[in-house]
Amino acid sequence: MLTFYNEQHSQHQGRHEFFRGQQVPCFETPARADAVLAELGRRGLGRIVTPHGVPLMSLERIHTPRYLHFLRNAWSEWVALDPANASKDAFPSVWPVRTLRSDVEPDNFCARLGLYSMDSGTPLTAGTWSAAKTGADCAVNAAHALRLGERSAFVLSRPPGHHAGADFYGGYCFLNNAALAAQHMLDDGARKVAILDLDYHHGNGTQSIFYQRDDVLFISLHADPRDEFPFYLGHADERGEGAGLGYNLNLPLPAGTTATAWLAALETACIRLGSFGADALVVSLGVDTFAGDPLSRFALHSADYLRVGERLAWLGLPTAFIFEGGYAVKELGVNVVNVLEGFETAL
Amino acid sequence: MLTFYNEQHSQHQGRHEFFRGQQVPCFETPARADAVLAELGRRGLGRIVTPHGVPLMSLERIHTPRYLHFLRNAWSEWVALDPANASKDAFPSVWPVRTLRSDVEPDNFCARLGLYSMDSGTPLTAGTWSAAKTGADCAVNAAHALRLGERSAFVLSRPPGHHAGADFYGGYCFLNNAALAAQHMLDDGARKVAILDLDYHHGNGTQSIFYQRDDVLFISLHADPRDEFPFYLGHADERGEGAGLGYNLNLPLPAGTTATAWLAALETACIRLGSFGADALVVSLGVDTFAGDPLSRFALHSADYLRVGERLAWLGLPTAFIFEGGYAVKELGVNVVNVLEGFETAL
Numbered sequence A, B: 001m002l003t004f005y006n007e008q009h010s011q012h013q014g015r016h017e018f019f020r021g022q023q024v025p026c027f028e029t030p031a032r033a034d035a036v037l038a039e040l041g042r043r044g045l046g047r048i049v050t051p052h053g054v055p056l057m058s059l060e061r062i063h064t065p066r067y068l069h070f071l072r073n074a075w076s077e078w079v080a081l082d083p084a085n086a087s088k089d090a091f092p093s094v095w096p097v098r099t100l101r102s103d104v105e106p107d108n109f110c111a112r113l114g115l116y117s118m119d120s121g122t123p124l125t126a127g128t129w130s131a132a133k134t135g136a137d138c139a140v141n142a143a144h145a146l147r148l149g150e151r152s153a154f155v156l157s158r159p160p161g162h163h164a165g166a167d168f169y170g171g172y173c174f175l176n177n178a179a180l181a182a183q184h185m186l187d188d189g190a191r192k193v194a195i196l197d198l199d200y201h202h203g204n205g206t207q208s209i210f211y212q213r214d215d216v217l218f219i220s221l222h223a224d225p226r227d228e229f230p231f232y233l234g235h236a237d238e239r240g241e242g243a244g245l246g247y248n249l250n251l252p253l254p255a256g257t258t259a260t261a262w263l264a265a266l267e268t269a270c271i272r273l274g275s276f277g278a279d280a281l282v283v284s285l286g287v288d289t290f291a292g293d294p295l296s297r298f299a300l301h302s303a304d305y306l307r308v309g310e311r312l313a314w315l316g317l318p319t320a321f322i323f324e325g326g327y328a329v330k331e332l333g334v335n336v337v338n339v340l341e342g343f344e345t346a347l
């Protein structure tokens, strides 16, 4: 399996995030991607390549120009506010919720930071843009490789992407890599692409991007949002809208879900995938479903991830795996690469 | 002038607020109301009374039952999460912005805190509910006094109210006292009520509550929201919606606005007020338009506030003044009471 590795990922390294209004250490660290890279090397799963840079226009297929412009310049604006900001990550503190407008972009930087975000748990740092952009490059390159005939590709990148919407960041995510990969394949001639989100958390960004479309089927297995981030999306009654009605499938699962129950939900997802008739599959591969994950409450074990990969291989689709969440750093490499190896060795 | 004083106000005392992601001291402190109370006493402006408690149903005329239920129980839920929270104010860290749902109330407390708020600058504390509820009592009592024939009344209360919407808090505000006063007068037989918001910041909560109604005219003079809180509302093109079209008037003013320009805008507001034909007037009285205000960038001086009061008196309407912002504590009493004394002595 071809791996597109984001060499810039470690440029994005938050100093802290907020939990219940207090500063706590970041869970989403460079060590995460390093661990997966090391395990890939140990198992010799295939070539690791550096992506070509893609034009901003490719990103504008998913994200609004206004948001991209903001994100690209955010750090320099933040430091321009006060030189002392260079040693502090940027966090928003005000947001346009119900009745407040999103259509007028404020001049005030902090207000724009809030306009384009959904939480204060996602540090924006000096290297965020270059890391996120190179990650998006990886995703588009992987999609391109599939269109050129590769059976599968792995995007080993940070920051993750599935919580990022068309015009907001949050949940550690800035650019929606899975959405970018799916859209690139469509733009390159695929008729239908499916996105399967296996992360512990609902992929609210990806869902919202494709919610009104029937050329992208979005399916997500995740912790019930009543109790878990992103809290405000991911319910079973969200089935799509307009032309997209029926092309969104959420399978929320309760805390404590074991491999047996989780794999049964995966089976439900695979049946829907089969009937959709996709030309290609994008997998948002979070392994924070792992029993030892510090943020999560599902109970999958390392060996289960081999079975996940095997099951996906049986779908027989060109498949791009996109690295999303997973915070048990010690086991992260094994868990992620198990999915990939299960996929590779299944057929 | 009858003053309804909220004796519970000092129960609401935040430990800190957030500015650019950093903890900073609170600007909205108990000393603010104390300063105004002391100045009222010095000038002998009239009787100071304690309000009767009003039923929750009066609050439900403006705020959603779901929001009120949350607010009433928020502190005990916060402490139930972790006994150590008793010594920390509650702040949200995730919000339902664009594409995220507000219709499903999460079980997770922190998610509900975000559902019902618009910023992380508004500490929710042990005494917030009793302070806000007693403040709302003052507002409804003042409205009632006007209906019984008083010419004017002053609501001396904290926390302020004009940023609070039907179902969210923010900008130091939890219950919208001005909206509650206006609604009470309508419920008690007034046909039309006008609300004039003189605070430096746009009264986004009040505007949004009455935006589709023609029985309440809302007019606000404030700093341009492109640069100042609440950032996402308060533009000149917001004129009301549906039946409310034409019953919302925003007069945003640039940084550095002097008394001359500000009073000219007040004149514009008074002309529109005159043509509306209100039975009563509610004034959201913030004096953070003061040149020495630490949060603001207008340049009114203490003597100007006498003229403000005089001008409002000439409208000849039963008038309830509701204390909102103003953070130059030393001059706060003089500035607020100048408005009231200007009003009292004009005719």
Ligand SMILES: [Zn+2]
Binding pocket: A199, A200, A201, A286, A288, A324, A325, A326
């Ligand atoms: Zn996750």
Ligand SMILES: [Zn+2]
Binding pocket: B199, B200, B201, B286, B288, B324, B325, B326
């Ligand atoms: Zn104010």
